[in-house]
Amino acid sequence: MGGLSQGWERADRRTADEMIAEARKALFVMFGFMAAIWALQVVNWLSDYRLDMDFGVIPRDMDRLPGILVSPFLHFGWSHIEANSGPLFIFGFLAAYRGVVRFVWLTLLVAMTSGLAVWLFQGADTMSVGASGVIFGYFGYVVLRGLFDRRLVDALIGVVMAASFAYLVTVAVPGTPGVSWLAHLGGLVGGMIGAYLLRDGRGSAPVAGATPPTALDRRGTPPASPDPGRAELHKELRDLGLL
Known part of the structure; x- marks a missing residue:
């Protein structure tokens, strides 16, 4: 049993180390992302x-x-970009910390669904720019990601974000005055689709040192293999310090 315990401890440390490394990478990516958007705003203003x-x-x-x-990265003025910057950074970081490549694909997806919703259905004689549709896409992705990936940590983050920012949905419904609610709704739907399409395809490959030798039970048959879902749940609980 000592070898099994040490194997799981190494697996937990590896999982935590990978999460920290991805979170650090996501932080740098979001700082660069925000810097690029603000640089575009300066060029736009000039x-x-x-x-x-x-x-x-x-x-x-x-x-x-x-x-x-292109339009999600442009804004109509300083107050417009200031209003979007905080939510964009927060939800962007939460969307990116599980993988930067996945985040890039998600950004392209929600930009397309948000922009197409406006292009197809919004009234004529209007023009839309701004990152709010992408923000709604990140929000939808963060809320549902944990359900599709079956990660306890991400599911808890999704619940907290959904409870804390539920009011966002009120500006993604038909008839919301003063905003492009179609961009919001299109981005939200794109983020929810992205949570499914970009779900984690983790396998169940054993961790070195974590698999105990085969043993026979009292009836002379090999014991049942551990439930991979339960083992994954235990690892998530250890990450949270609950085990």
Whole structure:
């Protein structure tokens, strides 16, 4: 049993170390992400917001369709980018700390679903820019990720975020005045889809030193293999310091 215990301890340390390394990487990525968005805002401001005019999403204008991947990183003014920066950093970090590559794919997905919702369904004679649709995408992803990945830590984070920011859903419903609720709703749906499509495909490969030798029970048959789901739950509880 000593070898089994030491094997699980090594697995727990490895899991915790990997999580810390990914969180550190996500922090640097988000600082760079925010710096790039603010740099674009400076360029936009210096050019009298010419970037908005050139890349803003205009519904059903074929020439503006590529703008759906650019418009989330542009803003109409300083108050606009200031309002988006805090939520973008928080939800972006929570979305990125399980893997930066996955985060990049998620960002592309929610930018597309948010932009397409505006391009297809928003009223004519409007133009949309801003990161709020991406923010809603990150929010939907963070809330559901733990359910699809079956990670206790992420599920708890999702519950806390859902309870703390439930009011966000109120500006993603039809008829919300003063905002592009279609961008919010499109991003939210994209984030929820992303939680499923980008779910963790972890295997059940044994950890070195963690598998005990085969033994026979009283009836002379090998004992049942440990439940991988229960073992994973135990590891998540250890990460939280509950075991």
